[in-house]
Amino acid sequence: MYTGTESPTTARDSEILARLTENWNQRVAVRKARLDLSEYYDTTAPDFPPSMVPFWDDPRFQTIDEADKRRVLAGAWINYNEKTIFVEDKVINPMCSLLLRDALPGVSDTVSKKAIAQTQVDEQFHILMCLEVCDCARRQHQLHDLRIPTPLLEQRMETALSKADNEREFALIRMAYATVAEMTINVFLKRLSQDRSIQPLNRLNTELHRQDEASHAAIFGEIARAVYERLGAGQQAIFRAHLLRAIDDFVELDVGFWRAILDYLAIPERESILQDMASKSRTNRSLRDYSALVKLLRQIGIHEGSSFVFQ
Secondary structure, eight states: OOSOOBOOSSHHHHHHHHHHHHTHHHHOGGGSOOOOHHHHOOTTSOSSOGGGSTTTTOHHHHTSOHHHHHHHHHHHHHHHHHHHHHIIIIIIHHHHHHHHTTSSTTOOBHHHHHHHHHHHHHHHHHHHHHHHHHHHHHHHHTOTTOOOOOOHHHHHHHHHHHTOSSHHHHHHHHHHHHHHHHHHOHHHHHHHHHOTTSOHHHHHHHHHHHHHHHHHHHHHHHHHHHHHHTSOHHHHHHHHHHHHHHHHHHHSOOHHHHHHHHHHTTOTTHHHHHHHHHHHHTTSOOSSOOHHHHHHHHHTTOOSOSSOOOO
């Protein structure tokens, strides 16, 4: 059922979620004035930080003309936003729908239900924000026909879901991916929103998103803990395994987009550029912040990932 049927079981549950639900109107992007896209677009500024392009310093890439470099950065911005849309549409909102229907225990109280519903509203608005800035970048850089490939993360998650033995495991897989998504994205958003060299529009748009996601991290931390504590030992083990798998999938470099943009622009020597990028990526850390997630993992008995060591 959709409406709350029980009270929060601890003061901590009530305090954190109640505070976030009560100040929702004051803190979320959907309740703030809309940005004028034309006012904030600077035609001289890059759409995305060059330092976040994994092959930017490659001498072979640096030989291309400046217009194509700017288009690569615009494509990277579009790719980031399309991946964000995927996460909101196919990771977070489906998980929220399952929680509203009591597919997992621990979140049947009114405060939790309200926090979940508010999160869904936020995520739908983030999708609209992403669509608008992508359209702006495509128009500015003549990238109307650039097709962004399916994210590797989506392929990994769908494979895991297809192997679920029952509805409960299916829900736990979704919770694993949603928990990692919401509890690790903030540092990436912060880095984009504080980079004053990029498009003011992109920076401001990302800052609005970041403010919402800071609250979502707290909400999903509470939800994951509340659900986990009410699972049996066998289902706890299943969740832990899928959580570690989800972490690995978020960290893994997605070569697909970089191949797509270099092919689209017919960049010379792109195959060797991509090969070197892939080999170097094995030693590079993710741009996500795992500190909040690590705290949760340690609370539930995980001190290190299967192939990702927490530091």
